[in-house]
Amino acid sequence: MPKLYGEITGWGAYVPPRIVTNHELEATLDTTSEWIVQRTGIHQRHIADASETTSTMAVKASWSALAQANLPSTALDLILIATSSPDYFTPPVSSMVQAALNAHNTPAMTIVTGCTGFVYALVTAHQFIETGAYRNILVVGVELLSRFVDWEDRSTSVLFGDAGGAVVMQATEKPCGLQGYALGSDGNGFQHIIMPSGGSARPFGADVLHEGSHHLQMNGREVFKFATRIFGPASDQALKMAGKTIADVDWIIPHQANLRIIQAAARDMEIPLDRFIVNIDRYANTSAASIPLALAENLDCGRIKPTDTLLLVSFGAGMTWSAAVVQMQPGK
Ligand SMILES: CC(C)(COP(=O)(O)OP(=O)(O)OC[C@H]1O[C@@H](n2cnc3c(N)ncnc32)[C@H](O)[C@@H]1OP(=O)(O)O)[C@@H](O)C(=O)NCCC(=O)NCCS
Incomplete structure (x- = not known):
């Protein structure tokens, strides 16, 4: 085959x-x-x-x-x-x-x-x-x-x-x-982003409704630290698997959780911020939708070309992380 x-x-x-x-x-x-x-x-x-x-x-x-x-x-x-x-x-x-x-x-x-x-x-x-x-x-x-x-x-x-x-x-x-990817999970930090009630650990009931513990809760500081810590290593691992370096990447599409996380990643990886796609100002954090939304929006306006080399990097509940090196369509 x-x-x-x-x-x-x-x-x-x-x-x-x-x-x-x-x-x-x-x-x-x-x-x-x-x-x-x-x-x-x-x-x-x-x-x-x-x-x-x-x-x-x-x-x-x-x-x-x-x-x-x-x-x-x-x-x-x-x-x-x-x-x-x-x-x-x-x-x-x-x-x-x-x-x-x-x-x-x-x-x-x-x-x-x-x-x-x-x-x-x-x-x-x-x-x-x-x-x-x-x-x-x-x-x-x-x-x-x-x-x-x-x-x-x-x-x-x-x-x-x-x-x-x-x-x-x-x-x-x-x-x-x-072309390359890195997936990971550190469930020891599961409590940092959590909907504490409504699942098998704490089924929904009048007490839950009273407390409001079915809502999303987040330890913002811990998530922030985790995100900035994982961004570089996850990117490096995906690039290594792709046989590429950051210099080969046209655009980095980071998960849009906080502009300061993206700025910190740019600093740590010594990459100018203008190689990062940023739209958090208009959409806030749309979680699993943030990368495909940023991708579609920037492809539609022609800023990203389908033959560009992209680095997608994300982090979130779990705590989980994921990075991928992608060239959407074959080069000429
Ligand atoms: C949530 C986040 C924006 C908070 O920013 P921060 O600079 O870490 O702020 P802190 O949590 O240290 O809170 C600072 C103060 O602002 C207050 N504060 C929190 N939200 C506020 C708001 N919307 N408006 C005004 N003040 C607010 C806090 O109560 C705290 O007050 P205190 O010092 O009197 O206790 C930031 O931690 C973050 O973005 N974390 C990552 C979140 C993330 O990525 N989540 C999704 C994962 S996919």
Whole structure:
């Protein structure tokens, strides 16, 4: 069998139209726009309205990616949805997306690794392509975290936004696609980003509702330290596997959690900040959607070319990390 590569032939993103600015949050929270901008780089976020769910956002991003790949949904061999904010705990949101896309009986699975989910899913898709098992795979990162944060908690609610991003990966014999990756998890830090209640450890009940412990909680300082510590080593490992150095990379697409984390990574890796894609100012942290959203947005405006060498780096709940070196399409 000839060697197979996963070409990324389509991409798409969806953000709900409603924008909530920092100034609007000042009206209901003990916060200031200045604090949010200085500490995070966030100016605004998009928030889904009551008619949207995680699956509806995923489906919109998916249709765009499929249209661009010129691939009917019925030709999909596998659907991977990365999210930590599904419509329901059960059934898997991936099956709901599969049904909405009319992808009859296509295997579908949800990958729940927090903000790192999209890159985890991309790496998983690549394995199925490389082995020859599947030829056409849809990979989606989507989050509707505005339904899971406590809007009275200023330390978390200002940080997140809703969005979805999708790519289509298709088998080709021309060298391209995923060239190297690094995945990791240190579950010892599981309590740093957590929804403490509503799962088997602490089932939902009146006490939970009273405490509000079903909401997302985060130890921001610990997450910050973890993110800045892991960014460089994860990138180096992925680059080494790809047989490349940072000098070969055209664009770094970091998970958009905090502008200061991105600035620290740029400093540590001695790379100018203008080689990092940054859109946290407009979308805030969209968790598993942040990398595919940044990717689609910058491909659409022509800033990133499909033949560019990209370094994707993410970190998040778990604590998990993921990095990938990708050239979406074969060079000329
Ligand atoms: C959350 C985060 C922005 C907080 O910034 P920070 O500089 O670390 O701030 P601290 O947590 O040290 O808090 C500083 C003060 O600001 C306060 N504060 C927190 N949120 C605030 C807000 N929205 N407005 C005003 N003040 C706020 C805190 O209560 C604290 O006050 P205190 O010193 O009186 O206790 C930052 O830690 C961060 O981005 N961490 C990583 C988060 C992340 O990546 N999460 C997603 C993982 S995928």
